[in-house]
Amino acid sequence: MPIELLMPALSPTMTEGKLAKWSKKEGDKVKAGDVIAEIETDKATMEFEAVDEGTLGKILVPEGAENIAVNQPIAILLEEGEDKSALANAPKSPMAKKAEAPAAKADVKPAVPAPVTAPTPSKPAAYSVPPPQAGEGAKASPPPPRSGGGLGGDSSRIFVSPLARRLAEQAKLDLHSVTGTGPHGRIVQHDVETALKGGGAKRVAAPSAPFTPPAAGGGPLSKAAVYALAGNTPFTEISMTGMRRTVAKRMVESKTTVPHFYLTIDCDIDPLMRVRTELADAASTKLSVNDFVIKAAALALRKIPRANASYSDDAILLWSEVNIAVAVALDDGLITPIIKNADTKRLPEISAEMKDLGLRARAGKLKLTEFQGGTFSISNLGMYGIKDFAAVINPPHGCILAIGAGEQRPVVKNGQIVVGTVMGCTLACDHRVVDGAVGAQYLAEFKKIIEHPSVLLI
Amino acid sequence: MADTPNTFDTIVLGGGPGGYVAAIRAAQLGMKTAVIEREHLGGICLNWGCIPTKALLRTSEVLHLMQNAAAFGLSAKEISFDAKKVVERSRKVAKQLSDGVGFLMRKHKITVIDGQGAITGPRKLGVTKNGKAVGEYQAKNVILATGARARSLPGLEPDGKLVWTYKEAMVPDAIPKSLLVIGSGAIGIEFASFYRDMGAAVTVVEVLDRILPIEDDEVSAFAQKQFEKQGMTIHVGTNVKALKKGKDNVTATLEKGGKSSEITVDRVILAVGIVGNVENIGLEKTKAKVERTHVVVDEWLQTGEPGLYAIGDLVGSPWLAHKAMHEGVICVEHIAGLNTAHPLEPKNVPGCTYCRPQVASIGLTEKAAKTAGHEVKVGRFPFIGNGKAIALGEPEGFVKTVFDAKTGELLGAHMIGAEVTELIQGFAIAKTLETTEQELMRTVFPHPTLSEMMHESVLAAYTGALHI
Numbered sequence: 001m002p003i004e005l006l007m008p009a010l011s012p013t014m015t016e017g018k019l020a021k022w023s024k025k026e027g028d029k030v031k032a033g034d035v036i037a038e039i040e041t042d043k044a045t046m047e048f049e050a051v052d053e054g055t056l057g058k059i060l061v062p063e064g065a066e067n068i069a070v071n072q073p074i075a076i077l078l079e080e081g082e083d084k085s086a087l088a089n090a091p092k093s094p095m096a097k098k099a100e101a102p103a104a105k106a107d108v109k110p111a112v113p114a115p116v117t118a119p120t121p122s123k124p125a126a127y128s129v130p131p132p133q134a135g136e137g138a139k140a141s142p143p144p145p146r147s148g149g150g151l152g153g154d155s156s157r158i159f160v161s162p163l164a165r166r167l168a169e170q171a172k173l174d175l176h177s178v179t180g181t182g183p184h185g186r187i188v189q190h191d192v193e194t195a196l197k198g199g200g201a202k203r204v205a206a207p208s209a210p211f212t213p214p215a216a217g218g219g220p221l222s223k224a225a226v227y228a229l230a231g232n233t234p235f236t237e238i239s240m241t242g243m244r245r246t247v248a249k250r251m252v253e254s255k256t257t258v259p260h261f262y263l264t265i266d267c268d269i270d271p272l273m274r275v276r277t278e279l280a281d282a283a284s285t286k287l288s289v290n291d292f293v294i295k296a297a298a299l300a301l302r303k304i305p306r307a308n309a310s311y312s313d314d315a316i317l318l319w320s321e322v323n324i325a326v327a328v329a330l331d332d333g334l335i336t337p338i339i340k341n342a343d344t345k346r347l348p349e350i351s352a353e354m355k356d357l358g359l360r361a362r363a364g365k366l367k368l369t370e371f372q373g374g375t376f377s378i379s380n381l382g383m384y385g386i387k388d389f390a391a392v393i394n395p396p397h398g399c400i401l402a403i404g405a406g407e408q409r410p411v412v413k414n415g416q417i418v419v420g421t422v423m424g425c426t427l428a429c430d431h432r433v434v435d436g437a438v439g440a441q442y443l444a445e446f447k448k449i450i451e452h453p454s455v456l457l458i
Numbered sequence: 459m460a461d462t463p464n465t466f467d468t469i470v471l472g473g474g475p476g477g478y479v480a481a482i483r484a485a486q487l488g489m490k491t492a493v494i495e496r497e498h499l500g501g502i503c504l505n506w507g508c509i510p511t512k513a514l515l516r517t518s519e520v521l522h523l524m525q526n527a528a529a530f531g532l533s534a535k536e537i538s539f540d541a542k543k544v545v546e547r548s549r550k551v552a553k554q555l556s557d558g559v560g561f562l563m564r565k566h567k568i569t570v571i572d573g574q575g576a577i578t579g580p581r582k583l584g585v586t587k588n589g590k591a592v593g594e595y596q597a598k599n600v601i602l603a604t605g606a607r608a609r610s611l612p613g614l615e616p617d618g619k620l621v622w623t624y625k626e627a628m629v630p631d632a633i634p635k636s637l638l639v640i641g642s643g644a645i646g647i648e649f650a651s652f653y654r655d656m657g658a659a660v661t662v663v664e665v666l667d668r669i670l671p672i673e674d675d676e677v678s679a680f681a682q683k684q685f686e687k688q689g690m691t692i693h694v695g696t697n698v699k700a701l702k703k704g705k706d707n708v709t710a711t712l713e714k715g716g717k718s719s720e721i722t723v724d725r726v727i728l729a730v731g732i733v734g735n736v737e738n739i740g741l742e743k744t745k746a747k748v749e750r751t752h753v754v755v756d757e758w759l760q761t762g763e764p765g766l767y768a769i770g771d772l773v774g775s776p777w778l779a780h781k782a783m784h785e786g787v788i789c790v791e792h793i794a795g796l797n798t799a800h801p802l803e804p805k806n807v808p809g810c811t812y813c814r815p816q817v818a819s820i821g822l823t824e825k826a827a828k829t830a831g832h833e834v835k836v837g838r839f840p841f842i843g844n845g846k847a848i849a850l851g852e853p854e855g856f857v858k859t860v861f862d863a864k865t866g867e868l869l870g871a872h873m874i875g876a877e878v879t880e881l882i883q884g885f886a887i888a889k890t891l892e893t894t895e896q897e898l899m900r901t902v903f904p905h906p907t908l909s910e911m912m913h914e915s916v917l918a919a920y921t922g923a924l925h926i
Contacts, residue, residue: 161892163867170865183798189867189892 002082003052005036005075007068010368014041017242018066019074024056030077037074041242044335044371045364054079160187167192179314243333254393259431262390265443267423269406272453289423290326290380291351293403295456297378298322298342300446307442308375310396311432325374325394326354328361335361336394338374347456382406388424398433399442402426466492468793469583469597471575471739474501476770476782477603478559483790485566492595493568494575494585499559501605503779505552506625511648513548514628515812518655522814529851539656541632548628571595577740581765599765599793602753603786604739606732606771614640614701614728620708621701621726624649634658634724638710640698642669644811646729647681651813654690661691661721663712668694670811674823674872676858681874684815684854701726734772757801759789767793781807806889810879815855818882821870821889824860833863837919839911841875843926846906852876857915866894877908884912895920
């Protein structure tokens with residue numbers, strides 16, 4: 001029986017994608033692992049590989065088609081021994097408007113239902129929690145908190161005792177913001193009382209429209225509306241890519257839901273510049289300032305683990321790994337490839353990895369796992385001569401470190417005004433996770449490390 | 459720590475209900491476990507407390523029913539009893555259960571060390587038997603569960619012959635003709651009830667202004683009325699100033715409101731509370747703190763000394779076996795680092811007194827709830843409105859429920875009457891699950907049962923009882 005190929009969900013946030021290119025034509029033989037098509041998601045262009053063997057029987061979605069919903073059939077794969085006549089048996093696609101020829105009675109045995117071929121991506125690393133320690137007797141750390149006090153999986157049921165539910169209702173407390181400490185994460189009276197006392201929990205706001213990404217059409221930010229707001233100034237149009245939409249959505253989400261605050265510090269990078277020159281001259285090892293910054297940021301996170309954390313409604317999650325997401329500018333948008341375990345990698349490794357990730361990012365060839373997750377972000381605009389800037393946190397990260405240019409400035413050293421190379425660094429912190437003092441300690445630690453670059457060479 | 463026969467993961471000092479349960483839980487969790495017991499497994503509860511008294515009280519209950527056989531259309535003549543056989547039955551029941559604990563220890567491969575144990579150093583215990591050292595033991599964790607004993611008052615010291623504690627009261631040679639019970643807590647009242655039903659003239663003296671002083675006011679008042687109806691004499695707000703021992707009787711000087719009076723009885727039972735067994739267990743060698751004869755512990759039953767825990771009567775009230783058992787489980791699960799370990803919620807510990815009529819309660823009394831600042835909604839339902847109670851011939855008693863008017867939290871439940879000690883767990887579950895009046899009102903109670911009164915009491919607090 002022909003196998004339906006469905007639009008794959010190539011990232012957890014992907015709801016639709018663009019069929020950028022068909023790599024196979026109708027009638028082509030396909031082996032498992034062959035690239036059939038290239039799909040543009042909200043994040044990147046990714047290759048869609050075949051899972052089954054057969055012949056590409058019919059393409060249901062033309063090249064270049066946009067906004068194809070996840071799980072919508074995009075093609076039909078014929079199994080060995082089947083010919084085109086079997087297509088009649090294939091489930092009709094909503095896109096396939098043309099009526100199929102009446103089925104010839106093909107001698108095809110009814111077979112097992114076609115497996116869904118879309119690869120299901122695993123959850124991004126940043127959201128995964130260690131499996132609960134099995135069984136009794138284990139010296140186990142507390143179980144991973146359930147979101148919303150026991151929001152089981154995709155269900156929206158909240159496990160809460162009747163009394164706790166009533167207390168929350170009376171106090172207009174949003175139970176999603178309460179951590180359940182009862183059996184199996186059930187929210188109990190104590191939890192609601194603690195949440196109310198702490199005041200940290202979210203009160204239920206008056207019903208308001210849920211946030212929707214700016215969409216085409218007649219919304220307040222429709223093309224026509226914005227055109228009118230701008231006084232009908234002439235314009236050229238750049239179509240919204242998936243990435244653009246994602247950037248828009250994520251940044252609005254971050255700036256409207258994450259309480260940012262900013263801390264700025266100047267770092268003396270004269271020693272770093274010296275070391276860098278020495279390494280280039282004497283060891284032919286070319287490292288960018290950014291490579292040093294990544295390593296220093298990672299080491300500082302190890303020292304101040306509270307900065308390597310994310311907010312969840314149930315608990316602060318202190319990440320066990322230091323995975324640094326580094327913003328890379330693309331022609332139209334940006335992406336944040338990740339240097340995993342940057343604290344344990346040597347500078348040349350970080351440098352080589354960053355080069356490779358950057359190249360592939362610009363080519364749209366990053367794998368999902370290479371740009372999703374991370375525990376902390378860095379954005380460096382130093383190369384543009386920016387002295388200092390405040391970056392927008394990339395949720396669920398707790399912090400983003402914005403790096404300005406290393407520039408020569410008059411500085412006071414030993415009571416003398418001298419010329420020094422100074423790099424301005426601004427840390428944006430999610431105040432729900434990282435308090436002022438923690439952020440300040442982190443920046444101080446970062447400064448200490450970056451100003452003593454020999455530490456980075458160990 | 460090398461694994462030798464004398465090293466354990468957990469050693470429990472004391473084999474009472476708290477201790478042996480802690481040991482079983484420890485063994486279940488894979489710990490190499492030992493229990494040190496100086497007398498007999500099961501402790502006071504099984505040997506000299508909960509269990510043998512229940513056996514005695516069953517006897518007095520059956521006797522009471524036989525004496526009232528006519529009310530059930532039965533005839534019973536020449537009703538009599540043999541005190542020796544009554545005690546024998548009680549001892550047999552106690553022995554059966556104590557032996558049962560021995561079996562449980564073997565089943566869970568728990569080493570039982572016979573002797574008196576005491577801490578000799580950090581995570582170290584020495585055991586003596588008849589004054590001779592019999593062993594040195596080491597454990598990663600030590601749980602003290604040495605229990606408590608009857609409190610005595612100056613001038614009122616028990617002698618075991620004329621002035622009894624619970625221990626002598628449990629094994630009388632004969633039922634005394636007259637008896638003075640000093641103290642009207644659960645222990646005093648249970649003995650008073652037993653001896654009264656067995657025919658003794660019983661006088662109860664309570665220093666506070668009501669009997670069963672930890673119970674709800676209405677329960678205390680109802681109980682007093684019932685006991686007095688049964689022929690008991692009750693003096694509240696009364697002190698016993700002196701006990702003058704005769705040859706086979708005791709003359710007690712009572713004082714109430716500045717006025718003295720004398721009463722002469724065959725025997726006296728002293729039931730004025732208990733004190734923790736904190737002596738001779740080596741506590742002075744540890745950082746554990748003792749306050750008013752009880753070891754101070756945190757919510758996980760940890761003392762100030764690393765690796766040293768204390769549970770049960772030793773750490774304070776309520777002095778209840780089921781509380782001790784739970785503490786045993788909690789501290790062991792805490793030691794094991796179980797995610798599911800949870801500290802005990804005192805407001806959810808029920809208490810039962812097995813007098814006739816029985817008393818059972820949980821949570822706050824109406825007065826305590828008001829004192830704590832709750833605006834309350836109170837419901838009551840009497841036994842007389844319950845079909846099963848009438849059929850049983852037990853129309854005396856009531857169920858009272860106390861709710862927080864604002865949140866519907868079940869703050870407390872108070873019951874007096876037949877079998878209420880078996881009913882209270884329904885409210886215990888309700889409280890543990892944090893139900894409000896709504897869930898209780900929606901709960902279906904089977905008909906005809908005494909439990910329907912629990913439902914009716916809740917209805918009475920809100921929408922109105924249906925059957926009264």
